[in-house]
Amino acid sequence: MAMRQYRRIHLLFRLALVSVMALGASRVILDNLRNNLLWPGSVEISTRHRYTVKMPIDVSEEEAIEDGCNVFEGEWVWDNASHPLYREESCPFLVKQTTCLRNGRPDSFYQNWRWQPNACNLPRFGQTRSELEFRLHSNANDEFEMWIGRFDGLKLMEILRDKSDVRRSLQRIPPRKVFKVEEFNATIEYYWAPFIVESISDHATNHTVLKRLVRLDSVAKHSEEWQTADVLIFESYVWWMYKPTINATYGKLDNIQEYNVTTAYKLALETWANWIESSINPQTQKIFFTTMSPTHLWSWEWKPGTDGNCFNETQPIDGSYWGTGSNLDIMRIVEDVLGELKVKVTLLNITQLSEFRKDGHTSVFGERKGKLLTKEQRNDPKNYADCIHWCLPGVPDTWNEILYALLLQDYRVQ
Ligand SMILES: *[C@@H]1O[C@H](CO)[C@@H](O)[C@H](O)[C@H]1NC(C)=O
Ligand SMILES: *[C@@H]1O[C@H](CO)[C@@H](O)[C@H](O)[C@H]1NC(C)=O
Ligand SMILES: *[C@@H]1O[C@H](CO)[C@@H](O)[C@H](O)[C@H]1NC(C)=O
Numbered sequence: 001m002a003m004r005q006y007r008r009i010h011l012l013f014r015l016a017l018v019s020v021m022a023l024g025a026s027r028v029i030l031d032n033l034r035n036n037l038l039w040p041g042s043v044e045i046s047t048r049h050r051y052t053v054k055m056p057i058d059v060s061e062e063e064a065i066e067d068g069c070n071v072f073e074g075e076w077v078w079d080n081a082s083h084p085l086y087r088e089e090s091c092p093f094l095v096k097q098t099t100c101l102r103n104g105r106p107d108s109f110y111q112n113w114r115w116q117p118n119a120c121n122l123p124r125f126g127q128t129r130s131e132l133e134f135r136l137h138s139n140a141n142d143e144f145e146m147w148i149g150r151f152d153g154l155k156l157m158e159i160l161r162d163k164s165d166v167r168r169s170l171q172r173i174p175p176r177k178v179f180k181v182e183e184f185n186a187t188i189e190y191y192w193a194p195f196i197v198e199s200i201s202d203h204a205t206n207h208t209v210l211k212r213l214v215r216l217d218s219v220a221k222h223s224e225e226w227q228t229a230d231v232l233i234f235e236s237y238v239w240w241m242y243k244p245t246i247n248a249t250y251g252k253l254d255n256i257q258e259y260n261v262t263t264a265y266k267l268a269l270e271t272w273a274n275w276i277e278s279s280i281n282p283q284t285q286k287i288f289f290t291t292m293s294p295t296h297l298w299s300w301e302w303k304p305g306t307d308g309n310c311f312n313e314t315q316p317i318d319g320s321y322w323g324t325g326s327n328l329d330i331m332r333i334v335e336d337v338l339g340e341l342k343v344k345v346t347l348l349n350i351t352q353l354s355e356f357r358k359d360g361h362t363s364v365f366g367e368r369k370g371k372l373l374t375k376e377q378r379n380d381p382k383n384y385a386d387c388i389h390w391c392l393p394g395v396p397d398t399w400n401e402i403l404y405a406l407l408l409q410d411y412r413v414q
């Protein structure tokens with residue numbers, strides 16, 4: 001390889017292992033976690049990932065995004081030379097729900113789009129010399145799963161390909177799932193906490209949709225687990241949006257009330273924010289909050305006069321678009337609460353860029369209740385298309401690329 005000028009970036013914790021915890025997403029990467037998924041209706045999973053970043057990291061000029069570049073503003077460009085970044089079949093960590101091609105999807109254009117920020121380029125994910133080893137915890141929806149598949153997966157896969165004797169282990173300790181590669185002290189953990197605060201949906205596999213009840217004033221049960229992480233990534237949205245109101249308590253546990261979802265969400269996020277302020281050390285811990293992953297449930301929103309959903313969509317939306325599934329009140333609450341925090345929390349503002357991707361969902365080429373759709377179900381996209389989850393390779397990889405870019409930027413030393 002030609003000599004390149006690398007900038008030594010470092011790290012808050014030079015030569016130390018930094019554990020990073022990501023709250024946000026995923027049942028994933030660990031092949032058969034199928035059992036924890038799916039109930040009728042919408043599906044999502046929350047988990048937490050803990051990373052270990054091994055320093056130092058070398059970041060080349062072209063890997064570093066420029067300060068001040070808003071990576072969330074840009075456009076999708078057709079780039080079938082560089083995308084997809086990996087193939088379904090080369091990524092053993094992908095769960096069946098996301099492997100749309102293998103599941104019968106006839107078009108693959110959705111794999112060929114690259115997110116191009118207006119003001120800078122994203123570092124090419126997985127192509128750096130960076131000595132990053134990740135250990136993740138995560139708590140979020142399904143999508144982040146992919147991120148692990150890529151982020152961690154890429155690195156881990158390389159490792160595993162080279163060393164078939166690498167010791168791996170998977171432990172299920174609900175609500176966590178812990179995946180370790182011992183030689184690298186690398187761990188992936190999932191932490192299920194769909195409302196961030198406590199709720200009766202906190203059991204990793206036995207949770208209820210219909211009788212959900214949220215405890216708006218307490219995050220203690222979960223936060224104990226998050227406390228020690230160096231990086232935390234949070235996400236919480238879809239579970240709130242089942243109905244316009246939600247049953248919750250604030251204070252006395254026997255005082256259950258129906259709250260407007262926006263009111264409840266704000267209270268919950270404030271509870272979380274109080275914990276962040278009282279417990280996070282901004283010198284040593286990094287916090288991210290991921291905005292909502294958009295859905296494409298109603299085709300009349302982007303193609304007036306039609307009556308479908310994301311099924312059969314093969315192209316991104318061109319021009320401005322914001323679907324009604326992405327609740328602006330919730331978005332504003334997130335921005336307000338984050339804005340008032342004394343601790344810096346970086347917003348992973350991925351909603352708009354994902355809104356354009358009506359073509360990226362699993363549609364009828366995914367699973368329901370842990371099983372691939374039958375032929376009959378596939379022929380009934382009105383009832384069976386999944387316009388919430390995403391195919392992989394696909395849109396969630398971009399979220400990972402952005403996270404990766406921001407982490408690299410943060411760990412860089414000028
Ligand atoms: C890439 O896209 C261009 C433009 O659509 C097309 O002409 C070309 O055949 C594609 N290449 C591959 C390898 O798919
Ligand atoms: C993993 O962690 C153990 C205990 O903290 C430490 O002794 C060991 O050197 C670490 N291994 C690597 C590869 O960092
Ligand atoms: C699931 O949870 C409910 C309520 O908490 C409980 O009654 C039921 O026994 C649990 N089911 C299983 C299979 O654990």
Ligand SMILES: *[C@@H]1O[C@H](CO)[C@@H](O)[C@H](O)[C@H]1NC(C)=O
Nearest residue numbers: 210211212243245246247258
């Ligand atoms: C709240 O709980 C009550 C009593 O169980 C129930 O009737 C009502 O439908 C619930 N509301 C929501 C929004 O789930």
Ligand SMILES: *[C@@H]1O[C@H](CO)[C@@H](O)[C@H](O)[C@H]1NC(C)=O
Nearest residue numbers: 244258259260261262263329
């Ligand atoms: C609930 O939300 C709706 C819509 O935002 C609002 O009009 C209404 O006043 C709210 N109700 C309460 C009790 O906050």
Ligand SMILES: *[C@@H]1O[C@H](CO)[C@@H](O)[C@H](O)[C@H]1NC(C)=O
Nearest residue numbers: 308311312313314379381382
């Ligand atoms: C899906 O798209 C194909 C090709 O454009 C078209 O022939 C078919 O009628 C569409 N199916 C539905 C259900 O819209």
Ligand SMILES: *[C@@H]1O[C@H](CO)[C@@H](O)[C@H](O)[C@H]1NC(C)=O
Nearest residue numbers: 072335347349350351352353
């Ligand atoms: C997040 O993105 C949306 C849509 O692009 C934008 O309106 C909003 O201002 C952004 N929020 C922040 C805090 O940058």
